[in-house]
Amino acid sequence: MARTGRRPGNQDTREAILAAAREAFAKTGYDGASIRLIAAAAKVDPALVHHYFGTKHQLFLDAMQVPFDPMQVLPQVLSGGADGIGDRLVRTMLRVWDSSAGGAALALVRSAVSNELIAKMLREFFLRQVTRRVTKELNLDPEEGRLRVSLVFSQIAGLIMARYIIRVEPLASASPDLVVALIGPTIQRYLTEPLPRSARS
Amino acid sequence: MARTGRRPGNQDTREAILAAAREAFAKTGYDGASIRLIAAAAKVDPALVHHYFGTKHQLFLDAMQVPFDPMQVLPQVLSGGADGIGDRLVRTMLRVWDSSAGGAALALVRSAVSNELIAKMLREFFLRQVTRRVTKELNLDPEEGRLRVSLVFSQIAGLIMARYIIRVEPLASASPDLVVALIGPTIQRYLTEPLPRSARS
Numbered sequence: 001m002a003r004t005g006r007r008p009g010n011q012d013t014r015e016a017i018l019a020a021a022r023e024a025f026a027k028t029g030y031d032g033a034s035i036r037l038i039a040a041a042a043k044v045d046p047a048l049v050h051h052y053f054g055t056k057h058q059l060f061l062d063a064m065q066v067p068f069d070p071m072q073v074l075p076q077v078l079s080g081g082a083d084g085i086g087d088r089l090v091r092t093m094l095r096v097w098d099s100s101a102g103g104a105a106l107a108l109v110r111s112a113v114s115n116e117l118i119a120k121m122l123r124e125f126f127l128r129q130v131t132r133r134v135t136k137e138l139n140l141d142p143e144e145g146r147l148r149v150s151l152v153f154s155q156i157a158g159l160i161m162a163r164y165i166i167r168v169e170p171l172a173s174a175s176p177d178l179v180v181a182l183i184g185p186t187i188q189r190y191l192t193e194p195l196p197r198s199a200r201s
Numbered sequence: 202m203a204r205t206g207r208r209p210g211n212q213d214t215r216e217a218i219l220a221a222a223r224e225a226f227a228k229t230g231y232d233g234a235s236i237r238l239i240a241a242a243a244k245v246d247p248a249l250v251h252h253y254f255g256t257k258h259q260l261f262l263d264a265m266q267v268p269f270d271p272m273q274v275l276p277q278v279l280s281g282g283a284d285g286i287g288d289r290l291v292r293t294m295l296r297v298w299d300s301s302a303g304g305a306a307l308a309l310v311r312s313a314v315s316n317e318l319i320a321k322m323l324r325e326f327f328l329r330q331v332t333r334r335v336t337k338e339l340n341l342d343p344e345e346g347r348l349r350v351s352l353v354f355s356q357i358a359g360l361i362m363a364r365y366i367i368r369v370e371p372l373a374s375a376s377p378d379l380v381v382a383l384i385g386p387t388i389q390r391y392l393t394e395p396l397p398r399s400a401r402s
Contacts, residue, residue, distance in 0.1 A: 113362075
């Protein structure tokens with residue numbers, strides 16, 4: 001899970017921009033913050049922010065120390081379409097969380113659980129982007145896409161809780177193959193099986 | 202979700218026992234702590250601890266401010282046997298979390314996520330007792346029971362994360378009936394459907 005952000009430039013200026021970004025994201029959320037306002041708060045030119053960090057997406061990843069970019073992981077899961085997508089998602093999640101990025105990802109989950117502002121940012125950042133992409137790739141109605149992604153989120157968040165945070169055995173030390181066999185079908189059902197009638201009204 | 206603990210006696214003595222209990226549970230876990238050692242730490246007679254709090258189970262609930270007793274809720278879920286157990290579990294969880302006990306339950310989850318000692322206590326206390334009971338009622342092999350309960354835990358913990366902590370829409374504000382229809386079948390599968398062959402070796 002290599003980081004892709006460019007890291008040039010003066011370290012103090014970079015740090016000032018990151019601090020301004022963290023404050024702006026916390027204050028107004030991901031959507032409300034803009035490169036222009038963050039640059040003004042850091043007393044630098046917006047072009048310099050773009051030069052150091054590229055997009056607002058990348059600036060957010062760097063400012064929040066998000067250890068991997070979900071938008072880089074998602075194509076591996078979506079390639080191949082609906083068939084087997086449940087297994088691919090669980091396998092990919094386990095690969096990320098069992099990797100060296102896992103510790104930082106765990107720290108981020110802990111922050112989101114204890115801090116409503118971080119929860120809101122992650123909701124806006126991760127879930128909205130992921131939902132948009134999944135809805136498009138699986139050709140779903142947008143409302144249906146939101147419901148299906150929220151169900152998938154519930155099972156993946158719970159898997160992370162059970163395996164990495166509360167460490168409930170035997171799930172905590174089960175092999176990735178076994179976890180995929182157990183939980184993949186749930187994700188598959190949430191993404192592609194017909195929803196109960198009450199969800200379609 | 203009424204509390205059942207008796208609350209008689211001298212308030213200072215009660216508080217001293219609760220403080221000693223919290224320390225003992227944190228230091229040695231639920232299993233390692235005994236009424237005898239807690240009484241000694243609080244400088245009271247063990248009979249007084251029993252008189253104030255009844256069992257170690259109830260003392261734990263009071264010391265950790267657990268807002269409802271899972272062993273009182275579980276019979277409602279297990280009555281009726283395997284048939285429809287997934288729906289009953291989800292409906293019961295929602296009733297507890299949407300009740301006035303929900304706020305305290307949420308505080309406990311937040312503590313467990315940020316504090317490894319609390320996570321360990323809850324694991325020993327809740328999961329072991331729940332697993333023993335479920336395994337017995339559903340007539341499962343003990344190892345199979347542990348795996349099935351850990352899977353159920355993963356989906357329920359994730360539902361709590363999605364609905365009450367991160368508040369992912371539309372799951373966060375979906376009606377209980379809809380949540381039961383969406384997630385009940387997952388719990389049912391985890392508890393009663395055949396496990397993949399790799400889980401049985």
